[in-house]
Amino acid sequence: MSGYVGKLLRVDLTTGRMTTEPIPAAVIRDYLGGRGLGAFLLFTEVPAGADPLGPENKVFFSTGPLSGTLFPGACKMDVAAKSPLNSGYGSSSIGGKLAAELKFAGFDAIVVEGMSREPVYLLVQDDHVELRDAGHLWGRGAMTTEQMLKEELGEEMQIATIGPAGENLVRYACIHHDVGRQAGRCGIGAVMGSKRLKAIAVYGTGSVSVADPAAFLEVSRQAFQAVKSAETHEQWVREGTTKTTEWVNGTGTLPTYNFQAGAFEQAPSLYADVARSYVVSDKGCYCCPSPCGKYTYAPRYDLHIEGPDYETVGMLGPNVGLDDWQALVKANWLCDELGLDTISAGATISWAMECQAKGLLDASLTDGLDLSWGSAEAIWTLLERIGHRDGWLGNLLAEGSKRAAEELGQGSIAWAIQHKGMEQSAYETHSATAMLLSYMTCDIGGHHGRAWAIWNDISMGRDKVSPEKVDKVIELQHIRPLFDCLGCCRFLWVELRLSFDQYVAALQAVTGVKRSYEDLMHISERAWNLTRLYWMREIPEFGAAFDAPPPRFVSEPATYGPTAGVFTPRASMEIMLADYYQKRGWDANGLPTHQTLDRLGLLELSPWR
């Protein structure tokens, strides 16, 4: 089918064998590509109960049908694996130029399996594929490795690499690409590290087949014009996601001091105008007319990075009490070079800071490190220790906040702000019932990407418990992941107001197959339920208890800002969760019913049919 190459590259690191395989047309039909394809392959190929850091786990790099085309923002790839952070479904989206390059090289996906005895990197150059020694790269930072491989192989190579955190199996290690793009969440960098796969390098000279080039060019041209003429375009390109910081601080949804408060007195020193004053240039992904990447220089430390984006600002800024932009840039640089997810890293450090503030981590346990809120020195030192699993504390925090709290005990689990073992991203939810429901039910854990419902809380009444909010969360959980199936950046839809009809038209022009918005939503719902089945298969006791909110938001009032003194009654979230299950066609324990699986064509894959 046009839009797809129709084949994947399978790399067995144990044997060194590499093969190409067709991707069955039925899989493309039912799962579209990208995230859908990755979820299907993970479910069907990785055996139940596999050790996330063992040879049975696999890493799936999957593009979508629009990846690598000329549609605006057609740059995305999904990276899936069993997550070492929580042993559940792991998936993370990555932009830059990797997805397009893989299509140009002649593959829709790469499946990496087994485990190499020595460090290697994978070279894909059209149909030439090769595993090469990576001994000289092992131990190097992720950005350094990318640079070294570009010098070795050529600037046009697209590189995805891990840093020391991935090598050291830090459970929230990320995969780095294109200076500042990451597959950040779920610890898939550690899965690569466990396989001793330091990097993949891809270059291709082909192109993506398009069924109706004239129609496709026209819909793409219109989409480019719509994005460029959007009212929000200028601000988006100037500020990128840092435009969010002021808004969340004003609404009391900026995570502060480990989510104890929703606003930060010193937040203005981290606002977009401050960020912009350090920007050297704007930087975009493949085929993006609205570059949100900000290439930044911090003169005090002589450091260049791409970022910080809003999530990094929230989690390594107010949430750890830091109010110094250049110090934040250095923390971001350390995460990028070590190969750490900035969200989980910030959340785990903020948990440690709260533990020290409450007397659980004295100087004997921190090797004398003072973990006071806002200490840049403490944040940088902890990032280094985590990335290298240095000492007792570095090792503890490398496990993520939930495991660390279980180890430390003394009630500290109540301060680990996580869902299904993955740290909540940068929206404070003491009074934001839709966003809290979105986090509670997110298929990978505490991530905002599936349903950014905070806006609906503000517009619909933030502590309101309403069926409309539940409907909105479900709708968002279907529509937003669809972009990850298509291989496109959703920001152009969210921020630049590109109509979804244009994606429907582009998909038809590329593939030659007519699919309605409803058809696509059905595919997304199928993928959502498949990931639910994955959790059920991997964790026999999985059920509603795994969708419970962190106690902080339902029992402790926020301490500062517009929501000071407020928390959401636990009963409110129980009502919304029950409504959510019912609307999804799941039973009272949150498990898809036989009828739901049948409706979605998933019965065959269900171990409980």
Ligand code: SF4
């Ligand atoms: Fe990449 Fe940002 Fe453009 Fe999206 S909006 S494609 S993340 S540069």
